[in-house]
Amino acid sequence: MSYKVDVQPSGQVFEVAEDQTLLEAALAEGMMLRHSCREGTCGTCKGKVLAGQVDHADSDLEVLTQAERDEGFALFCRAKACSDLQIHAPEVTELKGISIQKTAARVGSIDRISDDVAIVRLNLPPTMPFNYFPGQYAEVILKDGSRRSYSMATVPGESNQLEWHIRNTGGTFSRFVYDDLKEKTLLRLEGPFGTFYLRDTDKPMVFVASGTGFAPIKALLEQLAAQNNTRPVSMYWGGRQLKDLYMHQWVVDFAKNHDWLTYTPVLSEVADGDIWDGATGYVHHQVLSDFSDLSGYEVYACGNPLMVDSARKDFTEQRGLDEENFFADAFV
Template sequence: MHRVFTVTLHGSGRRFDVAAGQTVLEAAQRAGIALPYSCRAGVCGSCKAILRQGRCAYPRNPPVALDADERAHHAILLCQAVPCGDLLIEAREVPSVEDVARRRLEVTVAAKWPLAPDVIGLRLQPAPGETRLLWLPGQYLDVLLPDGRRRPFSIANEARPDGAIELHVRHVAGGGFTGWVAGGLRVGDTLRIEGPLGTFVPREDSERPMLFMAGGTGFAPVKAIVEHFLGLGTRRSIEVYWGARSAADLYLRPLAEQWARQSPQLRFHPVLSDPEAAAAAGLRAGLVHEAVLADWPDLSGHDVYMSGPPAMIDAARHRFLAAGLPEERLYYDSFDYAPDVLTQILAGRAGIRGRIESGEW
């Protein structure tokens, strides 16, 4: 008989059981309680919570997303923390995603097209006999590979009656799956997927101005959420920052410019990190999160949504909080590699393996 511990959520008072060896996040998901997460590997920090009572271990990946100060203030990572007894934790619940069931289905590649030099657009349709997937704007899915590994991709559109799912897939150098998408994948091929996943979703219980920041293909979930708010006819002001290396990498710039033309409360800010490319295109140069901070040195009045490369997310997370943004109003998906790859990379780092096995973290 496996030992079972109980986790209580401070605030809502909801409780759920955790079987031996399970992480808090896995147990919450099994109990139908939505807590925030993104990478599921301990590196992005979106599942950060505060441990008020009890003790956890990290037998899988070390909690690299927590700095020493956060650990000293009893922060834990729900995707990696395994309880050593009953716990009382303070975590942000995301009840809106609890109503959407996660499931597996087969999809057919209905269209494949180049979006940018290293980005492919895919349109997936439920395979014959499958019912359409439902999701909230901003959520992602896992492509299930034949050997059991998974590869996460954000869904770039809202759920539609025809079941179409749009993905923006960047070809990662040395990447197995994205290399195959760029090369061998053909229209008519089938894929197995599981979704919806993630908690990067619209928060509609707010009247605050919204600021969106995307890096590269981080534009995919931002597109879905912005289109959702525009479809609702929101009157809240919307700033959309999109950072990329070159003008060609802002692969849907005409769409974002069209949002700005049609919606007086929305402003679009393209930013290029390559100064020569920026000068040639007549666009703003620099890092996109620096552009946000130059325009909004005080973020205390905003709700901020961001997605894209881990380096951008990590830098922006710290800087935006320092600019007065309350942590509970910063929503993000960090486009990390899949959990199996991150686990291998982390385990390969000198000195880490022994600490993982001892559960020292």
């Protein structure tokens, strides 16, 4: 049995089977509902069900509270339809033209840029364009069927090449990438996924990254440069030590060449050997220190879930940021 889902305000319709989540069904029909982790842990896909009934399945009450459920909200990556539905998802029209596809990619180069981060460049088939919005991610499909997600760190280009920043977390794939991955290795990919992308407004922006959360932020910076941006951007990149800001000089040089960008690096645990007189502490705390009011801003945050969740809570509760203007990609 299947149900119809009416997407507002666009009026588009897709069908969802009983055993599918709303997000799975929408993506299968080329409709990019807002999402990030697709595992029910980040809350990005939270949306309003305007009419009809859903089964919240295993949605975590810490991510989707009972009060939110009572108000009609659901996590689209976990919710399943129990009837025909009408949902509110204005982002569908913004992402028109982006479709999910599976493709092969061959490793073009591996640059082990620090003691635990590798920059991997992947060459896609020249006859198969891979369209994505800067800020989105793709998944590598491993031999056992498991998947790992990595954000594209550059804008789509004529070379049809992807750039990933992969930290060696000790996991099977990231350890393999850092220790043993070779050029010309063939990988299977699927994507793009995610709705972390620049919105077309005139609001000034704050970018907040931790660790390799810098990768999609780098893509956004390149996009803005290509568009001859004039919107002010305040960028904050946090790491424990200076080595964690593995492209620090790249950002410094980029900021020198683009007067719309202000860059503030932040270290939480300065190493004994680091020569550092910059900001210290948690990266989102530095934003709180620098801004007394974020009500007129857009914030783009990417990194570990604790940083993203803390930034969302503190920016909205303490600095007046409209939660609709907080866009995030949590690396879960």
